[in-house]
Amino acid sequence: MNKQITLAARPVGNPLPSDFSLEETPIPVPQEGEVLVKTLYLSLDPAMRGWMNDSRSYIKPVQIGEVFRAGTAGVVVESQSPDFKVGDYVTGGWGVQQYGVCLPNTLVKVDTKLAPLPVYLGVLGMPGMTAYFGILDTGQPKAGETVVVSGAAGAVGGVVGQIAKLMGCRVVGLAGGKDKCDYCVNEMGFDACIDYKTEDVKQALREACPKGIDVYFDNVGGEILDIVLGQIRFKARIVICGAISQYNNTEGVKGPTNYLSLLVNRARMEGIVVFDNAANYGKAAKEMAGWMMEGKLKSKIHIEKGIENFHASLMKLFKGENFGKLVLQVGEE
Amino acid sequence: MNKQITLAARPVGNPLPSDFSLEETPIPVPQEGEVLVKTLYLSLDPAMRGWMNDSRSYIKPVQIGEVFRAGTAGVVVESQSPDFKVGDYVTGGWGVQQYGVCLPNTLVKVDTKLAPLPVYLGVLGMPGMTAYFGILDTGQPKAGETVVVSGAAGAVGGVVGQIAKLMGCRVVGLAGGKDKCDYCVNEMGFDACIDYKTEDVKQALREACPKGIDVYFDNVGGEILDIVLGQIRFKARIVICGAISQYNNTEGVKGPTNYLSLLVNRARMEGIVVFDNAANYGKAAKEMAGWMMEGKLKSKIHIEKGIENFHASLMKLFKGENFGKLVLQVGEE
Numbered sequence: 001m002n003k004q005i006t007l008a009a010r011p012v013g014n015p016l017p018s019d020f021s022l023e024e025t026p027i028p029v030p031q032e033g034e035v036l037v038k039t040l041y042l043s044l045d046p047a048m049r050g051w052m053n054d055s056r057s058y059i060k061p062v063q064i065g066e067v068f069r070a071g072t073a074g075v076v077v078e079s080q081s082p083d084f085k086v087g088d089y090v091t092g093g094w095g096v097q098q099y100g101v102c103l104p105n106t107l108v109k110v111d112t113k114l115a116p117l118p119v120y121l122g123v124l125g126m127p128g129m130t131a132y133f134g135i136l137d138t139g140q141p142k143a144g145e146t147v148v149v150s151g152a153a154g155a156v157g158g159v160v161g162q163i164a165k166l167m168g169c170r171v172v173g174l175a176g177g178k179d180k181c182d183y184c185v186n187e188m189g190f191d192a193c194i195d196y197k198t199e200d201v202k203q204a205l206r207e208a209c210p211k212g213i214d215v216y217f218d219n220v221g222g223e224i225l226d227i228v229l230g231q232i233r234f235k236a237r238i239v240i241c242g243a244i245s246q247y248n249n250t251e252g253v254k255g256p257t258n259y260l261s262l263l264v265n266r267a268r269m270e271g272i273v274v275f276d277n278a279a280n281y282g283k284a285a286k287e288m289a290g291w292m293m294e295g296k297l298k299s300k301i302h303i304e305k306g307i308e309n310f311h312a313s314l315m316k317l318f319k320g321e322n323f324g325k326l327v328l329q330v331g332e333e
Numbered sequence: 334m335n336k337q338i339t340l341a342a343r344p345v346g347n348p349l350p351s352d353f354s355l356e357e358t359p360i361p362v363p364q365e366g367e368v369l370v371k372t373l374y375l376s377l378d379p380a381m382r383g384w385m386n387d388s389r390s391y392i393k394p395v396q397i398g399e400v401f402r403a404g405t406a407g408v409v410v411e412s413q414s415p416d417f418k419v420g421d422y423v424t425g426g427w428g429v430q431q432y433g434v435c436l437p438n439t440l441v442k443v444d445t446k447l448a449p450l451p452v453y454l455g456v457l458g459m460p461g462m463t464a465y466f467g468i469l470d471t472g473q474p475k476a477g478e479t480v481v482v483s484g485a486a487g488a489v490g491g492v493v494g495q496i497a498k499l500m501g502c503r504v505v506g507l508a509g510g511k512d513k514c515d516y517c518v519n520e521m522g523f524d525a526c527i528d529y530k531t532e533d534v535k536q537a538l539r540e541a542c543p544k545g546i547d548v549y550f551d552n553v554g555g556e557i558l559d560i561v562l563g564q565i566r567f568k569a570r571i572v573i574c575g576a577i578s579q580y581n582n583t584e585g586v587k588g589p590t591n592y593l594s595l596l597v598n599r600a601r602m603e604g605i606v607v608f609d610n611a612a613n614y615g616k617a618a619k620e621m622a623g624w625m626m627e628g629k630l631k632s633k634i635h636i637e638k639g640i641e642n643f644h645a646s647l648m649k650l651f652k653g654e655n656f657g658k659l660v661l662q663v664g665e666e
Binding site for chain 1: 573605
């Protein structure tokens with residue numbers, strides 16, 4: 001049988017276990033041209049919270065009763081396509097289920113000798129692409145500038161910070177907890193990392209960024225965005241990648257009250273969505289794989305297990321309990 | 334004697350008459366190299382509210398006891414400089430006083446045969462420059478796009494809308510009152526203008542911008558900024574020029590709660606300050622003067638009189654009681 005997680009109800013505030021339903025259906029049979037893939041890992045992403053809402057966004061909402069959308073990695077177990085053979089490792093987006101029938105053009109073959117499979121949901125997947133294009137194309141960091149990134153120990157933030165270091169910037173992270181901050185500084189080479197749970201962020205940021213902030217890559221929104229806006233420099237760039245602090249906010253999103261700092265500093269705030277760069281994923285993945293080989297780009301994966309634990313595992317993102325790219329292992333080879 | 338308005342106290346919320354002081358001092362005597370100018374018109378600008386606050390901004394705050402800063406236009410009455418002669422008309426920034434002693438490099442000679450003197454505080458002055466560079470360089474309007482401007486009947490907004498029309502855009506204004514809206518449509522050629530005081534802005538904007546909004550030039554902030562953010566298109570540009578609705582807000586600035594629309598639409602919000610374009614004022618003024626000659630760029634001046642009425646006249650801006658560029662006439666030729 002094929003276990004699936006479907007959306008049972010649209011959450012208000014924090015998603016509840018009852019907003020999802022575990023279904024069992026027969027393992028589907030691939031038709032001519034199709035491929036049956038066994039899911040090994042699912043990507044758990046903050047963006048999933050947005051897909052639960054019935055509102056206009058950059059992608060269609062998941063419908064009630066539909067298998068929940070997810071980035072996926074797995075192994076081909078049956079193929080009716082000449083492009084794939086049994087045993088091929090692939091990534092795609094066949095959702096939160098143990099097996100998926102896919103069209104070849106929705107799958108990407110990956111090389112697990114180059115990097116472990118979950119890395120293709122992290123640095124070499126959507127989070128890595130988000131970081132790469134967001135910081136380089138929109139953040140436009142220049143050597144000597146100060147770059148601040150929130151969610152610094154997360155899947156996107158860690159890559160953003162390491163790429164900014166490669167560009168010659170001073171990099172300051174914001175993360176929750178001493179372990180994460182130590183990891184950013186000691187393993188990923190950040191110049192500093194502020195523990196937003198225990199430190200006075202305003203003061204700590206001022207000390208870590210004595211010249212002010214040139215680029216801010218924002219994954220969290222809320223109070224921290226406002227504090228950063230108060231410390232930006234002339235012609236600063238603020239990349240809006242996400243706002244995880246606001247996604248479950250039932251009182252409406254907190255807008256940045258310091259937004260007029262954009263005027264004072266002739267600064268720019270710009271939103272990004274990774275899909276716009278699809279044509280250039282290959283080039284970016286190649287460059288990042290190169291950095292990984294050279295030891296210049298590190299990647300941490302946080303693995304949870306069992307499709308039954310989808311909801312509980314996802315909630316770790318919103319509680320800040322993940323450490324590195326969060327994936328759910330739902331199958332064994 | 335030389336009547337001057339000095340800053341007596343820093344306002345909290347709305348500026349009060351008691352925040353200013355009317356002083357009388359002897360008319361100053363120009364030294365070698367200096368020029369004595371008689372003030373004919375003062376520019377009254379929303380930005381003046383910011384200069385009253387003791388906070389870091391794009392320009393130093395006015396100090397208590399100091400003559401209040403203002404853009405000025407007048408006539409040379411005594412010259413110790415070979416560059417100026419008595420009778421020359423000039424603009425500068427010698428502040429809210431009847432006479433100013435100025436260094437030649439702070440003055441610009443203007444031709445009152447080309448346009449009446451107050452126009453050099455409007456379309457051919459800082460508001461015109463703000464509009465020109467803000468809409469063209471930061472807004473980057475393309476033919477066929479929809480451009481929305483708030484404060485549409487004001488000194489900056491009116492020019493923004495007319496330039497956007499010249500670029501081939503659909504232009505929708507937001508202004509307070511039927512007279513102002515009629516003026517925008519009938520005199521300045523806007524495609525539509527919404528009376529924010531009496532209309533349902535959200536609904537009216539949706540009807541006036543059926544394809545959504547590509548460029549928003551914001552002079553007001555607050556609720557209207559949020560409504561616009563909810564109706565922007567893919568890759569929209571939001572030019573933050575001002576936020577007059579928030580300047581006297583004692584409860585802190587209202588941040589744009591819809592800012593995540595920047596992410597959804599991969600849109601950009603960017604602040605501008607006119608001074609950054611100083612090197613190109615001449616070129617812009619020449620192009621705008623050309624448009625004025627051809628009848629393509631109209632200008633409306635709202636004249637109040639008497640330096641004693643500085644506070645009351647300035648407050649008209651915040652009450653939306655001005656209609657066109659607001660100037661204070663403080664002297665006669």
